[in-house]
Structures are given as structure tokens and as C-alpha cells.
Amino acid sequence: MAEQELEISISPAGKVTVHTHGLKGEACLKYAQLLVEILGREETLEKTAEYYETQEHETHVRVQQRL
Amino acid sequence: MSCVVVITPVLIASWPVMSAAVTAAVGSLGFAIVRNAGASQAVQSTAKERTKAEIEVADSEILQEAASSQTIVVEREGIKATFSRDARGSLKVCLDGEGHSKAELKRVGEELVERVTQQYVYHRVVTELKERKMNIVDEEVAADRTVTIRVRNL
Numbered sequence: 001m002a003e004q005e006l007e008i009s010i011s012p013a014g015k016v017t018v019h020t021h022g023l024k025g026e027a028c029l030k031y032a033q034l035l036v037e038i039l040g041r042e043e044t045l046e047k048t049a050e051y052y053e054t055q056e057h058e059t060h061v062r063v064q065q066r067l
Numbered sequence: 068m069s070c071v072v073v074i075t076p077v078l079i080a081s082w083p084v085m086s087a088a089v090t091a092a093v094g095s096l097g098f099a100i101v102r103n104a105g106a107s108q109a110v111q112s113t114a115k116e117r118t119k120a121e122i123e124v125a126d127s128e129i130l131q132e133a134a135s136s137q138t139i140v141v142e143r144e145g146i147k148a149t150f151s152r153d154a155r156g157s158l159k160v161c162l163d164g165e166g167h168s169k170a171e172l173k174r175v176g177e178e179l180v181e182r183v184t185q186q187y188v189y190h191r192v193v194t195e196l197k198e199r200k201m202n203i204v205d206e207e208v209a210a211d212r213t214v215t216i217r218v219r220n221l
Contacts (some may be wrong), residue, residue, distance in 0.1 A: 010188050038191060
């Protein structure tokens with residue numbers, strides 16, 4: 001499993017970009033939201049392919065366990 | 068990478084915290100602190116005419132405190148910049164200088180505000196991460212002055 005990491009970039013003008021790595025699905029939103037609350041206002045939020053892949057995997061596992 | 072969020076900073080702090088950010092930021096632009104006034108002081112005009120410009124940092128709030136209004140004055144090559152809290156509670160920068168156009172003063176002021184903002188954001192991020200016992204494993208400053216902080220053990 002990829003190591004869980006936050007990469008926080010602060011531009012020369014103070015704008016912040018947060019990349020989350022190795023966090024499954026909604027968990028990455030938790031840390032993104034935390035930083036929004038600490039720092040100011042969300043400008044954009046992009047969920048990458050990895051976000052949706054991990055969600056599908058979790059759903060698949062849950063369905064299999066029910067059967 | 069799971070998600071990417073871009074955040075516009077809103078500066079909300081007490082005057083001591085804001086003045087610390089100002090103090091840390093202005094040096095990198097060659098400004099020196101003239102005085103840290105305990106009360107609001109008007110910048111005195113000299114005999115020669117000085118051009119003035121003013122910048123209000125819209126996304127800011129300096130928390131009201133019991134002490135009277137505070138100012139920080141910094142100076143560089145004849146340009147004087149006064150940081151203060153305006154009537155609405157926002158951070159304000161008043162610039163004046165001899166031999167500089169209003170546009171030039173405004174550009175210098177915007178650059179100062181950007182540096183202060185970056186300093187404030189950096190301090191806020193590091194403080195909050197440490198309070199939450201999150202592990203900062205790396206910090207890097209790029210050639211364009213972008214600061215990158217890597218955090219593990221979430």
C-alpha cells in the first residue's frame with residue numbers, strides 16, 4: 001500500500017495546493033477539508049482516478065462479503 | 068494521488084500574530100522595520116511631495132483586542148509602508164514614497180502583502196500540523212519561492 005502523505009504547496013502569493021497520496025476514497029477529503037477549515041476558502045477540488053479506483057475496490061469487497 | 072484541493076487563504080489572526088508574519092516577511096524584500104508603534108500614527112509628510120497608495124487585504128481579519136490599534140512601519144529606499152488594522156478590521160497597508168509613481172507603490176505594496184500572506188499561511192500550517200501530531204518529514208523552498216511541506220503519519 002502506498003504511503004499516506006500530504007503534500008502542501010504554498011505559492012509565493014500564499015495560495016495553497018494540497019495533494020493527498022495513498023489515502024483511500026473519502027479519507028483524502030477529510031484531510032483536504034481540514035486544511036480548508038484551517039486556512040480559508042476552497043477554490044477547487046479535484047478527485048483523481050485513484051480516488052474512484054479505491055472506492056470501487058471497497059464497494060466490491062463489501063458486496064463479496066455480503067454474498 | 069487521490070485528490071487535489073486549491074485553497075485561497077483568509078488571514079484571521081490577532082495583531083501579534085499578524086505583526087510576526089509582517090516582521091518575518093518584509094526582510095526578504097529589503098525592508099527594515101522603522102518602529103512597532105503602540106498607537107496608530109499618521110505618517111508625517113516631509114516638505115517634498117510624497118506619492119501615496121493604499122491596499123486593503125480583503126480576505127483578512129485582525130481580531131479586536133483590548134489594546135489600542137497597532138501599526139508596523141517598514142522602510143526601504145525612501146518607500147515607507149505602514150501596516151495597520153482598518154476600521155472594518157482588515158489588514159491595510161499604506162505606502163508613501165518620494166520619486167515613485169502611485170502604480171509603483173501599489174506594486175510594491177502588493178508584493179509585501181503576498182509575502183506576508185505566504186508567511187502567515189506557512190506559520191498556520193506548521194502550527195496546526197504540530198498540534199495534531201502530524202509528522203512533517205520534509206520542507207522545500209523552490210527557486211520561485213514556493214514552499215512545499217510533506218507530511219506523513221496521518
